[in-house]
Amino acid sequence: MRIVVRGIAVSFIVATVAFSVLRFAPGDPVLAILGDQASPIAAEEMREKLGLDGNVLTQYVHFLGDAVRGDLGTSITSGTPVVRIIGDSITPTLSLILLTALFALVLSVPLGLRLALAPDGLFSKVFRVVSSFSLATPGFFLGLLALLLFAIRWKVAPIAGFEPTLPGALAYLWLPALVICAQLIPILARVFRSSVLRTLDEEFVEAAIVRGVSRRRFYWHYLVRPSIAPTIALLGYVTGQLLGASVMIEMVFSMPGIGTRLVRAVTTRDYPTVQGILLIFGVLVVLITTLSELSIKRLDPRAGGDR
Known part of the structure; x- marks a missing residue:
């Protein structure tokens, strides 16, 4: 319950920040829209609009x-x-974020x-090199490179656009x-690796090995x-970084998402x-963060009570 209440409180703060962007930004937004030569009547009508x-308090309420x-x-x-x-532009963005999160979990786990079970092997060394390269490369450059290879040269992905219905949407989403x-x-793989290494030192893992549980059950449950x-x-x-990355990626792949609308x-x-x-x-970030915390409590009993 405390997690939900905290999410509502943070949403209230997000709304306050969104309200403040327009009111306390440098300069006069009315003059920025109408120009310095705007008449007082036109300026007053724009302020009301x-x-x-x-x-400020009345505006906030x-x-x-x-x-x-x-x-x-x-x-x-x-x-x-x-x-x-x-509403017209949020579907591509949410679809991209959900598919990205799914790919990230399915691949990073x-x-x-593997990194935890063979920390000093060849696979770990190659992973460190490849991950260092990917982390050091700007996202927009990776997007342009992916477009050049997969969309233009190999023609296994569309160059631009979006299809709102499944399964056609997957053709436009998998590459971005x-x-x-x-x-x-x-990043996720390294965090999971460290967590697995800590779990391997737990007594219940040794007990499972002694009991001779099946490999599938050992890997998943233990x-x-x-x-x-x-x-x-x-x-x-x-999630906030995913939303920020989606803005840039939507521009690179010419997707009609909410990020493209924001830039426009x-x-x-x-x-x-x-x-x-x-x-x-902001509300999306709060919602997804709250859902992730609730999922953690369900997956890991050691998370305890409300935090």
Whole structure:
């Protein structure tokens, strides 16, 4: 229960930050939109449209009330409700994040297990070299390189776009998801490796070996399950980085996601859209982090009670 309450409290803080972006940013957003030569009447109408009329406390109360009702304002450039803009563009972003998280877990767990069981072998040495290269390479360069090889040269992936229905969406998602995983898997695998090494020193592992349990049961119940909690926790905590990476990757792969919408809104000074997307980004991070903590408690009884 405490985890859920903490998530709600953090969501409230996220809403406050999103509210502050427009109000306390340097310069006057109204003049940035209309120009320095705008008439007082036009400026006043724009302030009312942006919700900047009245004192800050009144604006804040109205902002929270509108957000709770699902009203995030109206786009200045298109006149479309921000909620509709987010609804039309959030599917590619959420699909990319979910597939990236799935790939990261499926690939990092066996890698970390292999690294823990053979820490000084050739595989570990090769992994350290490859992971150092992937971590040192900028994500946008990896994306461009992946496009050049897989989409243009080998033609096993589409160059751009997105298909909203399954299984067609997977054709557009697997390559950008792997690009993001290139910098995520080395970190998760190392965390899982360290956790497995600690688990190997537990008495219940020795007892399982003495009892002669099957290999599959030994790996899952005595190594993977007790060791995976820190990896899931880290994956939940880097959700914000996944959202940030998705913004860049969506631009590289020309995906019509919420990250692309955010960049477009920033360049056109569409402040209500920027504010709404930042709020949704923050709430998504809080939601995924809360779900990861609840999953940890279920997977690892040693996590104890509410933290």
